[in-house]
Amino acid sequence: MPMHEPLDFSGWTCPAPLRDYPTVVMGHGAGGKLSAELINHLFLPAFGQPARPLADAAITEIGNSRLAISTDSFVVRPLFFPGGNIGELAVNGTINDIAMMGAQPLALTASFILEEGMPLSQLGVIAESMGRAARQAGVTLIAGDTKVVDRGHGDGVYITTTGFGLIPAGVTIGPEQARPGDAIIVSGAIGVHGVAILSVREGIEFGAPVVSDTAALHDLVRTMIASGARIHTLRDPTRGGVAAALNEIAQTAGIGVEIVERDIPIPPAVQAACELLGMDPLHIANEGKLITFVERSDAEHLLSVMRSHPLGREAALIGYATADHPGVVVARTGIGGTRVVDTLIGEQLPRIC
Amino acid sequence: MPMHEPLDFSGWTCPAPLRDYPTVVMGHGAGGKLSAELINHLFLPAFGQPARPLADAAITEIGNSRLAISTDSFVVRPLFFPGGNIGELAVNGTINDIAMMGAQPLALTASFILEEGMPLSQLGVIAESMGRAARQAGVTLIAGDTKVVDRGHGDGVYITTTGFGLIPAGVTIGPEQARPGDAIIVSGAIGVHGVAILSVREGIEFGAPVVSDTAALHDLVRTMIASGARIHTLRDPTRGGVAAALNEIAQTAGIGVEIVERDIPIPPAVQAACELLGMDPLHIANEGKLITFVERSDAEHLLSVMRSHPLGREAALIGYATADHPGVVVARTGIGGTRVVDTLIGEQLPRIC
Structure with a gap:
């Protein structure tokens, strides 16, 4: 038997x-x-x-409090890249998912899947980066787990972080809140994280060195909410880039989106890399940027508030939501035409986070 | 440059x-x-x-509520084993960590690291097992993430679950609460999960087939707390087995532990496997058992309450806490002597959860 x-x-x-x-x-x-x-x-x-819709975050009510919860696994290759490593990426990434719900993060858990043979020196530097990122953000790492898999499996370390934050009373921010007429603002230059990973993975230089924009955005979000601007939606355009983020919002809210290509801040090195490799900067991942949909009449005020924050200095108004073509994102191109900005089927650049 | x-x-x-x-x-x-x-x-x-001390769980206060939080990564090999698979193990394991704090679980997040090439049929069966385990436990899976790593890395799927539960008012349960004189009860037969994994990994039969004891223990815990017995400590003896759990409690509480070997419920097949392989049943992992330290005068009452619950039918009193030899666990052996029950340095049986 x-x-x-x-x-x-x-x-x-x-x-x-x-x-x-x-x-x-x-x-x-x-x-x-x-x-x-x-x-x-x-x-x-x-x-x-x-x-x-894709939801890596959720809201749970505990007593009178609304708790925002999000979980993310990080498998970025290489573990160390220009501007950061997997450790701070794991802390900042989960803080950002919490912040995009309008919440201020309270605590994180971190679980590690280590590969047999990984040097402790690398793990030590990664852990210290996590600690530094958490302290900078005012967030505590409260619980963890460590597992080890056999040599050749894993890739040094995979990290899963789960975050918890409180949503302030009166704040209701989400992709379903976006509405026709909203102004769409991006907090800064796009495509930087993806190109930084690409440069080190492929060993290519694209003019100036590109370093990851990994950053925790909750303080920028707090400043934006405190401005009084009627913010409907926040989203960090990570995997799939600005294109995936805008499409998700358009589909969830049942609205159309129109952006103007020349108004989108794209660094020359990102532009050069994309031209060389046949990629669209709108599909490249970001790890320290956000997109917001805001009541049109509040847009100028919000822009000036964002530009006064270190993480929003290059904030730009890139378009508007519309009642036309619900669920579809359209870009006005430099040569006066328009094109549909779609979400990719699969990966353009795997394992960037 | x-x-x-x-x-x-x-x-x-x-x-x-x-x-x-x-x-x-x-x-x-x-x-x-x-x-x-x-x-x-x-x-x-x-x-x-x-x-x-090793802490894979923590308590956070949200308003007037005490929230128990725990995170665990699961890397068990093989993914499917007698009595279960990695999916229900990931759900039950995190529910149990929450339950061991005296909390009733509310919600789970689940994050998946998939290996390129894994058949979706396997992933589908694993996901359905997770859904079934969560529904049986009355817990919602509220957020998730999915990453994919290259073929040859990973092992089909790694799962990280994070759980949240509310600790009822007045309940204070933890390893630091154990005190000299406490009775020590185990909820049933030990060593079963580890031997089930071993049997399928090594292709060995040990008399009767052994199937994993994976189960969610929160309802047993609720019943135990409702009995009114003064429960000081709860612990699920997973990795490292009963030996690691008792040592951790002894060291955290600064007490000694004395157990009687012949009073510990060990199935014949587990005993046979351990004798064959030179292992100690006290070091073998369990996934559906708990150990409790309870006020001595409440022990008989608690035992009868536990035995009336499907997951506690074989509950047994296995020893007492003592003020002697703080931090040390001692077992009275069958031949009338005593031996120190230590925690292993490393692994006896890697990747059992």
Whole structure:
């Protein structure tokens, strides 16, 4: 008699939208359409929940408090890149997910999957970066776990951070709050994190050195909320870049989005890298930028407030939400035409966070 | 000019207690002394926190509520084992960490690190197991993340779950609450999960088939607390087994522990496996058992309450806490002697959870 039944997965039927890829592909982790399919058609039904937009954060009520909760795994390669390492990325990334709900972060947990043979010196530097990033943000690392996998599995270290924050009374910010007429502001130059990773991975220089923009955005968010501007939506354009963030908001809110390409701050080195490699800067990941949808009449005031903050100095108004073409993002191009800005199917640049 | 400074870790000094192992070894993830060293001498100083006992859970106050928070990564091999898979293990394991603080779990987050090439059928079955375990426990999976790593890295899937629960007013349960004179009760037969994993990994049968005891213990804990028994400490003896759990409690509370070997419920198949492989059942992992330290005069009442619960039918009183030999766990052996029950340095059986 066998110790347990032979493994048999024939009882599981692959949901139709997933059938083009019966095994996991890199794009399932890239934050684009394949990621959304996996979440909506495999995970959420299994968990007994209806399909909904990509949600890596949630709100729970505890007594009279609204608690924002978010979890993220970080698998960036290489572990050390220009401007940072996986440690501060894991702290800042989860703080930012909390901040995009209008919450101020309270605490983080961190769980480590280490690869046998990883030098402790590297782990030590990564842990110190995490501690520094958490202290700078005023957030405590309250619980953790450490597992080790065999040499050759893993990639030195994977880190999963989960964050908790309080949403101030009266604040209601989310992708579903965006509405036609809203002004759309980006907090600074885009594409920097993705190109920084690319440069070190491919060993290419694109004019000036590009360093990651990894930063915790909660203080910028606090300043923005305190300005009194009627902020409807906040979003950090990480995997999938500005394009994925705008498409997600457009689809969730059922609105159209129109942006003007020449108004988007793109550093020359990012532009050069994208031209060389045939990439669209709107698809490149950012780790220290946010997009906000704000009541149109408050936009100028909010812009000036953001520009007075160190993390918003290059803030720019890049377009407006519209009642036309709901769910679709359109960009006015430099040559006077328009183009649809789509979310990528899979990955353009895997494992950037 | 290089894109970024060459990687240089010479600024990091390895803390003395870690110098025997300058790179990560499997034992760093085994929940024993090496794990404790890594946490106390690398992670906690980096995070700016004082050394403290292994803590994968923490308490945070939100308004008038006490929130118990815990995070765990799961890297069990194989993904499917007799009695369960990594999915329900990840849900039950984190629920149990919350329950051991006396809390009732509210919600979980789950983050997935998938390996390129993993069949979606396996992932689908794992996700359904997670959904089923969460529904059975009355817990919602509220947020998630999915990353993909290259083929050959990872092992199909790693899962990190983080849980939140409310600690009822008046409940104060923790390892530091144990005191001399307390009775020590285990909720059932030990060693089962570890031997189930071992059997499928090694292809060995040990008499009767052994299936994992993976289960969510929060309802047993609720019943125990409702009994009115003065429960001081709860602990699920996972990695490192009963030995590691008792040593951690003894060291945290500054008490001694005396257990009687013949009173510990050990199934014949677990006993046979341990004899064959030269292992101590007290070091084998459990995933559906708890140990409690309770006021001595309440022990008989608590035992009868536990035995009336499906997950406590084989509950047994296995010893007492003492003011003698603080920090040391001693077992009375079958032949009338005593032996010190120590925590292992590293791993006996890596990657059992």
